[in-house]
Amino acid sequence: MHLSGNTVLITGGSSGIGLALARQFQIHNNRVIITGRDGAKLASAEKELPGIHTFRTDHTDPASAISLRDYISEHHPALNVLINNAGVQYSYAFGHDPASAGNIATETQINFIAPLLLTNALLPFLTGQPASAIVFVSSALYIAPKRSAPVYCATKAAIHTFAKALRYQLEGSSVKVFEIIPPLVDTAMTTDRSSSGKMSTDRLARIFIRNFHSDDTEQYIGKSRLLKMLSRISPRLAESMMKNG
Numbered sequence: 001m002h003l004s005g006n007t008v009l010i011t012g013g014s015s016g017i018g019l020a021l022a023r024q025f026q027i028h029n030n031r032v033i034i035t036g037r038d039g040a041k042l043a044s045a046e047k048e049l050p051g052i053h054t055f056r057t058d059h060t061d062p063a064s065a066i067s068l069r070d071y072i073s074e075h076h077p078a079l080n081v082l083i084n085n086a087g088v089q090y091s092y093a094f095g096h097d098p099a100s101a102g103n104i105a106t107e108t109q110i111n112f113i114a115p116l117l118l119t120n121a122l123l124p125f126l127t128g129q130p131a132s133a134i135v136f137v138s139s140a141l142y143i144a145p146k147r148s149a150p151v152y153c154a155t156k157a158a159i160h161t162f163a164k165a166l167r168y169q170l171e172g173s174s175v176k177v178f179e180i181i182p183p184l185v186d187t188a189m190t191t192d193r194s195s196s197g198k199m200s201t202d203r204l205a206r207i208f209i210r211n212f213h214s215d216d217t218e219q220y221i222g223k224s225r226l227l228k229m230l231s232r233i234s235p236r237l238a239e240s241m242m243k244n245g
């Protein structure tokens, strides 16, 4: 993929990995649009990255994909890169926590249903461009899950499988399907985890950009790569290492 001259939409671009990706795409002279729920975070991103475009939406609302499609159609019809990044992770005792039922629906909606609905709504724009990309952000936890967040791990495994099958479906078209499989990254999502061994968001984004340029579609980054190799050699060891993470 070209590194410059793209029109890039990043869901959940107001913090963490999404914001770091937005920064990198701006540095390389692309038009960048980000989404998020929190208006203050979007305003702060606008301040940090002048020229960025923001769209406030809640991806748990199935109508979000349609309103975003209409906004893109009116303001950014040259869209050629969609990055499905927005996500949440909830830890709870399945079946016991009173919040379980609500959490199951919300987490599945944001992490799995919303990216599919948005991809479905925006694909006609992407196929109309000479070179396009759809990027999904899964997780090393799709390879080996942890006990504390079973729904999160399952949504990431589902995204991994979906990305692969969509890649097959779009073979021969102008659209390439990428997947980022991050290791543990230092963001708001992981503040409750010990700080040792977390990758910085900027490092992750710089590695992604380099791989994006060389059309590396399945990107196992940092320790995710090691975990993938270990899971081939000794799946049980990989699983026991991740289980209590």
Ligand SMILES: NC(=O)c1ccc[n+]([C@@H]2O[C@H](COP(=O)([O-])OP(=O)(O)OC[C@H]3O[C@@H](n4cnc5c(N)ncnc54)[C@H](OP(=O)(O)O)[C@@H]3O)[C@@H](O)[C@H]2O)c1
Binding pocket: 011, 012, 013, 014, 015, 016, 017, 018, 035, 036, 037, 038, 039, 041, 057, 058, 059, 060, 085, 086, 087, 088, 089, 110, 137, 138, 139, 140, 181, 182, 183, 184, 185, 186, 187, 188, 189, 190
């Ligand atoms: N951090 C890690 O170690 C790690 C590892 C592997 C994969 N990932 C994945 O990387 C992606 C980004 O996570 P992060 O670590 O960067 O987390 P983060 O800093 O918490 O950022 C999450 C982003 O998603 C947005 N978002 C969440 N729910 C939303 C909703 N319902 N509607 C619209 N926007 C929503 C947030 O905006 P608002 O705050 O405004 O809602 C924020 O911009 C996620 O898919 C996550 O699963 C993270």
